[in-house]
Amino acid sequence: MSNLITVQNLTLKFRTDEGLITAVEDVSFRLRKGEVIGLVGESGSGKSVTAKALMHLNAKNAVYSPESKIILHTDEGDVDVLSLRKAKDMKVVRGGAISMIFQEPMASFAPAISIGKQMVEQLMLHSDMSKEQARKHSIEMLDRVGISDPHKRVDQFAFELSGGMRQRAMIAMALSTKPKLLIADEPTTALDVTIQAQVIDLMKNLVTEFDMGIIFITHDLGVVAQTADYVSVMYLGRLIEKGPVREVIRDPRHPYTQGLIAALPKLDDLENPLLPIPGDIPSPLERPPGCVFNTRCSKIVGDACMSVLPPDIKVNPVHRVACHIYKDEGVA
Numbered sequence: 001m002s003n004l005i006t007v008q009n010l011t012l013k014f015r016t017d018e019g020l021i022t023a024v025e026d027v028s029f030r031l032r033k034g035e036v037i038g039l040v041g042e043s044g045s046g047k048s049v050t051a052k053a054l055m056h057l058n059a060k061n062a063v064y065s066p067e068s069k070i071i072l073h074t075d076e077g078d079v080d081v082l083s084l085r086k087a088k089d090m091k092v093v094r095g096g097a098i099s100m101i102f103q104e105p106m107a108s109f110a111p112a113i114s115i116g117k118q119m120v121e122q123l124m125l126h127s128d129m130s131k132e133q134a135r136k137h138s139i140e141m142l143d144r145v146g147i148s149d150p151h152k153r154v155d156q157f158a159f160e161l162s163g164g165m166r167q168r169a170m171i172a173m174a175l176s177t178k179p180k181l182l183i184a185d186e187p188t189t190a191l192d193v194t195i196q197a198q199v200i201d202l203m204k205n206l207v208t209e210f211d212m213g214i215i216f217i218t219h220d221l222g223v224v225a226q227t228a229d230y231v232s233v234m235y236l237g238r239l240i241e242k243g244p245v246r247e248v249i250r251d252p253r254h255p256y257t258q259g260l261i262a263a264l265p266k267l268d269d270l271e272n273p274l275l276p277i278p279g280d281i282p283s284p285l286e287r288p289p290g291c292v293f294n295t296r297c298s299k300i301v302g303d304a305c306m307s308v309l310p311p312d313i314k315v316n317p318v319h320r321v322a323c324h325i326y327k328d329e330g331v332a
């Protein structure tokens with residue numbers, strides 16, 4: 001499978017009145033066509049900021065370190081995303097090769113413009129389609145994502161659709177420009193479980209059909225298990241474990257990943273209480289030295305945890321963990 005996007009040493013700080021805060025630190029990963037990566041972590045771990053960086057979409061107070069590299073591999077050649085400056089050059093990563101969908105579809109649709117009109121406008125901006133072709137294509141996309149009566153729905157407003165339908169319409173709009181990469185930021189969190197499963201199924205089918213990649217952002221490891229091929233776990237801006245999703249869930253190595261898994265409800269063991277990870281993620285203004293998880297970790301192995309950044313350890317060629325417990329490859 002060919003590479004779609006490569007992120008190398010991404011470090012991103014924000015200028016604030018309190019000083020520079022680190023939102024993402026030294027994050028590297030790669031996504032290939034046809035793959036789904038789940039980006040998991042608690043609120044504030046830096047998932048959305050990482051995703052927005054891929055579209056060069058972070059707020060004006062964002063400062064990227066000089067080492068940060070994001071390369072989008074397109075049929076026309078590699079695009080160095082963070083070096084893009086002009087609005088016209090950004091088109092490739094904003095609504096062109098990359099599309100993003102959000103938890104709340106209302107945020108993606110302007111309330112006073114029909115869904116079809118918005119889809120047509122976006123298509124005309126990003127392709128050479130005529131208005132008629134764009135409308136026809138929009139109706140086809142609404143049909144493709146399972147919206148019944150697409151000829152009628154296309155002229156409706158977002159508020160006239162149910163939550164699940166809106167989510168589908170948003171996916172249809174995001175995919176209508178045939179992006180190579182879809183970034184889905186908590187796309188199913190606001191949906192009830194049955195609709196959630198349908199939307200997840202839909203997204204998985206679309207990956208195959210469109211030969212695209214998906215980055216799925218969520219705080220819910222259960223959703224990642226159903227959706228992704230690979231998972232990257234983030235904590236306080238750092239990527240602390242990554243690997244094939246089934247392997248990481250079956251054999252989590254980082255105490256934080258282990259905690260996330262222990263906190264998942266287990267249908268075959270409803271008697272035992274859930275085990276949330278004690279404590280809260282520290283404010284980015286109070287990043288601890290050493291391992292970023294040391295303020296909540298129950299498996300501290302020595303001073304190193306409090307003062308030395310843990311190196312990336314290879315559990316095997318595809319599974320990595322950043323934790324001082326593992327001194328040699330995969331050995332606890």
Ligand SMILES: Nc1ncnc2c1ncn2[C@@H]1O[C@H](COP(=O)(O)OP(=O)(O)OP(=O)(O)O)[C@@H](O)[C@H]1O
Pocket residue numbers: 014015016021022023041042043044045046047048049050059061219284
């Ligand atoms: N424009 C900004 N200025 C200052 N700080 C910011 C800005 N945008 C994001 N941050 C901070 O960056 C950190 C990472 O935020 P991010 O939204 O990526 O977290 P997240 O893991 O996606 O959380 P959630 O699940 O709540 O969306 C947070 O501490 C957030 O407050």
